[in-house]
Amino acid sequence: MKKKVLSALLTTAMLASMLVGCGSSNEAPAASTDAAPAASTEAKTEAPASTEAAEPAAAEEGKVFNIYCWNEEFKSRLTDHYPGYEEVDGTTGKIGDITVKWNITPSDDNAYQNNLDETLLKQADAAADDKIDLFLIEADYALKYVDTDYTMPVKDLGITDADLANQYQYTKDVVTDSNGNLKGVSWQGCPGVLIYNREAAKAVLGTDDPAEVQKSVSDWDTFTATAEKMKAGGYNMVSSVNDTYRVYSNNVSGKWVQDGKIVIDDNLMKWVDDSKKMVDAKETGTFDLWSDDWSKGFYPDGKVFCYFGPAWLINFSMAADTDGSIANQGGWGATEGPQGFFWGGTWICGATGTDNASLVKDIILKMTADEDIMKEIVVADDDFVNNKPAMEAMAADTSYQSKVLGGQNPLAMFCAGAEKIDLSNLSAYDQGCNEEFQHAMKNYFDGKASLDDALDLFYKGVEEKYPELTH
Amino acid sequence: MAKVKRGKVVRYNKWGYIFLIPFVAVYVLFQLIPLFRTFYYSFFENYRSGLTQIGPNFIGFGNYAKMLSNPDLWMYTKNTLIMWVLGFVPQIIISLLLGAWFSDPSLRLKGQRFFKTVIYLPNLIMASAFAMLFFTLFSDGGPINEMLMQIGVLKEPYQFLTNVWSTRGLVALMNFLMWFGNTTILLMAGMMGIDTSLFEAAEVDGATSTQVFFKITLPLLKPILIYVMITSLIGGLQMFDVPQILTNGKGDPMRSSMTLIMYLNNHLYSKNYGMSGALSVMLFIITGILSLIVFKFSNGKQDK
Numbered sequence: 001m002k003k004k005v006l007s008a009l010l011t012t013a014m015l016a017s018m019l020v021g022c023g024s025s026n027e028a029p030a031a032s033t034d035a036a037p038a039a040s041t042e043a044k045t046e047a048p049a050s051t052e053a054a055e056p057a058a059a060e061e062g063k064v065f066n067i068y069c070w071n072e073e074f075k076s077r078l079t080d081h082y083p084g085y086e087e088v089d090g091t092t093g094k095i096g097d098i099t100v101k102w103n104i105t106p107s108d109d110n111a112y113q114n115n116l117d118e119t120l121l122k123q124a125d126a127a128a129d130d131k132i133d134l135f136l137i138e139a140d141y142a143l144k145y146v147d148t149d150y151t152m153p154v155k156d157l158g159i160t161d162a163d164l165a166n167q168y169q170y171t172k173d174v175v176t177d178s179n180g181n182l183k184g185v186s187w188q189g190c191p192g193v194l195i196y197n198r199e200a201a202k203a204v205l206g207t208d209d210p211a212e213v214q215k216s217v218s219d220w221d222t223f224t225a226t227a228e229k230m231k232a233g234g235y236n237m238v239s240s241v242n243d244t245y246r247v248y249s250n251n252v253s254g255k256w257v258q259d260g261k262i263v264i265d266d267n268l269m270k271w272v273d274d275s276k277k278m279v280d281a282k283e284t285g286t287f288d289l290w291s292d293d294w295s296k297g298f299y300p301d302g303k304v305f306c307y308f309g310p311a312w313l314i315n316f317s318m319a320a321d322t323d324g325s326i327a328n329q330g331g332w333g334a335t336e337g338p339q340g341f342f343w344g345g346t347w348i349c350g351a352t353g354t355d356n357a358s359l360v361k362d363i364i365l366k367m368t369a370d371e372d373i374m375k376e377i378v379v380a381d382d383d384f385v386n387n388k389p390a391m392e393a394m395a396a397d398t399s400y401q402s403k404v405l406g407g408q409n410p411l412a413m414f415c416a417g418a419e420k421i422d423l424s425n426l427s428a429y430d431q432g433c434n435e436e437f438q439h440a441m442k443n444y445f446d447g448k449a450s451l452d453d454a455l456d457l458f459y460k461g462v463e464e465k466y467p468e469l470t471h
Numbered sequence: 472m473a474k475v476k477r478g479k480v481v482r483y484n485k486w487g488y489i490f491l492i493p494f495v496a497v498y499v500l501f502q503l504i505p506l507f508r509t510f511y512y513s514f515f516e517n518y519r520s521g522l523t524q525i526g527p528n529f530i531g532f533g534n535y536a537k538m539l540s541n542p543d544l545w546m547y548t549k550n551t552l553i554m555w556v557l558g559f560v561p562q563i564i565i566s567l568l569l570g571a572w573f574s575d576p577s578l579r580l581k582g583q584r585f586f587k588t589v590i591y592l593p594n595l596i597m598a599s600a601f602a603m604l605f606f607t608l609f610s611d612g613g614p615i616n617e618m619l620m621q622i623g624v625l626k627e628p629y630q631f632l633t634n635v636w637s638t639r640g641l642v643a644l645m646n647f648l649m650w651f652g653n654t655t656i657l658l659m660a661g662m663m664g665i666d667t668s669l670f671e672a673a674e675v676d677g678a679t680s681t682q683v684f685f686k687i688t689l690p691l692l693k694p695i696l697i698y699v700m701i702t703s704l705i706g707g708l709q710m711f712d713v714p715q716i717l718t719n720g721k722g723d724p725m726r727s728s729m730t731l732i733m734y735l736n737n738h739l740y741s742k743n744y745g746m747s748g749a750l751s752v753m754l755f756i757i758t759g760i761l762s763l764i765v766f767k768f769s770n771g772k773q774d775k
Contacts, residue, residue, distance in 0.1 A: 109720070110740065117519075117522060120522065121522065121524075144521040144522065145521075145522065147521075148521070148522045148523070150522060285611070286633075287611070288719065291610070292607065292610060292612065292613075293610055293611050293612045296612055428521055432740075439721055439723075442633075442723070443723065443724050443725050446630070446633045446724065448633060448634075448635075448723075448724035448725050449724070449725045453725065454725075457725060457726065460543070461737075464737045464738060464740065464741070464743075465737070465740045465741055466520060466741060467518050467520075467525075467741055467743055467746070468520050468525070
């Protein structure tokens with residue numbers, strides 16, 4: 001009897017732990033089905049408008065069009081603005097008689113790239129309907145894909161330089177491979193600005209006029225001086241040191257990796273010095289971007305003076321839909337800030353081996369180079385699109401106002417910023433290097449390590465990610 | 472006659488083997504082959520740089536040399552063991568206590584079933600969800616800090632996750648919470664297996680409950696204790712999900728809460744199967760040695 005009780009208990013313990021195991025593996029699909037209905041209802045509202053049939057696809061083209069991306073953004077752009085796109089359900093759509101399959105993997109923990117890598121490496125052997133036709137990439141790791149044969153030069157798709165003449169140069173630089181071939185196209189420009197809390201500006205600087213505020217943040221020295229005033233006024237200058245990181249890192253004088261060696265640029269060391277001073281003076285925190293602590297400043301109680309970000313941060317990420325947030329009350333202002341920078345942006349690449357080349361071409365042209373659609377996107381989605389004439393026209397238009405920014409029209413600032421961005425110092429290792437650098441320096445800022453130890457930690461982290469590098 | 476009997480025995484054996492087939496097949500396919508392949512892979516330089524595959528090139532013990540020459544490996548081993556011990560010691564004490572109480576009929580505890588279920592519940596939550604919960608609770612502006620500030624214990628938020636011992640402590644606390652119910656049930660099962668006449672005899676002889684516990688329960692519980700110890704040790708060495716999620720994969724501060732498996736996971740960013748294979752093999756050996764030590768140590772005592 002006793003033995004039976006014992007064995008029964010042991011079995012239940014074992015079964016229970018097995019169930020726990022099953023639970024965790026089931027979690028992923030559950031999460032993705034969660035997200036789907038919300039997206040489809042949101043997209044459905046616009047769908048009926050598209051009665052124009054798509055251009056009849058050439059007979060030899062595939063019937064399945066696979067798109068790889070990491071969120072719903074491109075999908076909703078395509079649903080809303082591509083003529084002839086019909087939403088079928090959360091993960092499929094139709095263009096004419098071609099089925100569009102969305103393969104959406106979130107980019108957390110590198111999951112998107114891991115998935116994309118595995119699929120791309122099998123691209124040559126995959127059945128025509130399983131081949132990736134089109135995928136999206138970000139600037140941080142663009143070169144990883146662009147500098148390989150897995151992406152198609154856009155001119156092989158039949159897209160000419162003249163088609164893309166209105167696009168900002170930096171968006172082309174990001175996706176130009178080492179042989180000078182353009183391998184991707186973006187519909188967005190992501191020049192960033194300094195987004196400040198108007199209330200804080202009034203309280204501490206005595207004005208919330210963008211031109212006047214700019215005088216207090218025009219370079220890094222005045223920026224740090226203003227940080228002291230903000231501290232005295234009860235505000236943190238920025239939410240986290242990582243807010244300023246991109247502004248420094250976009251203005252470096254050399255690449256992260258030169259001849260297989262990791263090189264830390266002077267401007268990044270300046271970020272370390274400036275940030276350490278601010279953290280020690282308790283003028284900012286060391287939170288990770290997107291953490292709860294970081295986004296507290298989106299609300300008045302968070303007491304944060306400014307964030308750095310492009311149009312999409314202002315429009316989508318600062319809790320504009322939540323009652324009581326600063327964005328909801330139109331309490332932000334925008335000004336150029338100490339240095340120009342960009343953040344994010346999505347590039348469309350055609351995958352080598354696609355069986356729908358003409359559709360890839362058409363999507364790229366419609367979504368990135370058609371001026372009418374570009375204007376539609378600005379109006380409907382508040383995006384900053386990659387089209388100079390369209391943006392300049394909008395910038396001059398006094399009727400265009402950003403609600404989040406309290407009625408300010410920030411587009412002129414973005415236009416000027418987009419022209420100034422210089423991306424000649426991108427490397428294929430940027431993503432890993434930037435992440436590891438910010439993470440290692442957090443230890444230094446928090447006082448958990450000396451600068452040398454933190455730098456060692458940085459090298460260690462990068463060399464684990466890229467075993468071929470040394471320092 | 473004798474021949475017929477032997478034939479029968481063989482026939483029974485056959486069924487035994489047949490019933491074993493599903494287990495053996497699954498074990499060989501999903502455990503044994505991967506195990507040997509890990510050994511095999513660990514002798515190759517084999518990783519991916521971007522989309523370019525480097526190798527596999529045979530480099531003998533190159534990965535092992537690189538791994539062992541890295542002083543950090545011992546730091547990660549130390550971190551893992553520290554966090555395991557921090558969680559295991561309170562776990563075994565509490566479990567023994569609870570087990571003794573639950574299995575003691577003279578106490579007539581009420582609501583036993585309820586409490587047995589409740590203490591097991593934390594184990595049913597996914598470790599990652601549990602870690603996410605703690606991450607939010609103990610973040611700089613999280614509810615714990617806010618509470619402590621409101622009741623006046625702290626003046627400004629305590630950065631739980633940027634201090635070495637608070638981070639390790641949280642990992643240990645979570646592991647403790649998740650596993651003490653499981654251990655209690657195992658120990659209780661062991662205690663219930665002890666012949667009650669022994670306890671009665673001790674009572675008749677006038678032994679105190681402390682004496683009963685240390686002189687009767689503990690020695691007779693030893694096989695179960697060893698089992699608990701070894702499984703927990705193996706689980707502890709493979710600690711991953713809790714610290715990984717709690718520290719966002721970084722093992723902050725300064726990798727003082729990075730465990731061996733988290734380190735292994737770092738190598739998977741570049742699909743570095745050579746280095747991670749070597750690390751796995753070393754972990755296999757370390758686990759084997761430690762388990763042997765525990766086993767010998769506990770058995771040796773019994774021989775006396």
